[in-house]
Amino acid sequence: EDKVVQSPLSLVVHEGDTVTLNCSYEVTNFRSLLWYKQEKKAPTFLFMLTSSGIEKKSGRLSSILDKKELSSILNITATQTGDSAIYLCAVVGAGSYQLTFGKGTKLSVIP
């Protein structure tokens, strides 16, 4: 059974801080790892990672995959209150159409 573990489960930081969120996984025939941001309702897509060691970047957010360690990190620099959300990590195995999600990391950014 595929498994995704995220840490920490929750995090409180001050605006301007840099945070690193962790995701580790066990999946049969890994295909890709995705990061989503969930505010009030729908998860919104952030990144999809398939290759180890290649950083994906979007503004203040970046993410990298380490297939050897079966893990990924999501970095957010210069955090803002609008970054407050639950960040979800999910994996897809080859031959499967389903995402297996972790429980998420709840990030709270306080002014």
Added chain:
Amino acid sequence: EPEVTQTPSHQVTQMGQEVILRCVPISNHLYFYWYRQILGQKVEFLVSFYNNEISEKSEIFDDQFSVERPDGSNFTLKIRSTKLEDSAMYFCASRGGQGNTGELFFGEGSRLTVL
């Protein structure tokens, strides 16, 4: 920007009743999904649908559940004889790409409350 739309946003029903949750996926997408999230828990896969048939389903998706694409645009989830534990947020998602890569686009969700 194209989006997945879901209706209703919230439905309250009595235990034992049937509910139908509706979704309009992004128009050129080929793969459709239902996920659910019980309050405080993680998002769980229910079913995937491609080429007018179920391509994969989880253990949660038992005989109580069914999906249908009755026309070219809607994708529905039917829950027969609802139970209290069916109370959750149900997310529809769609994907355009071939194979099993490519991001899923999620709808805003339909909150189901079973009393």
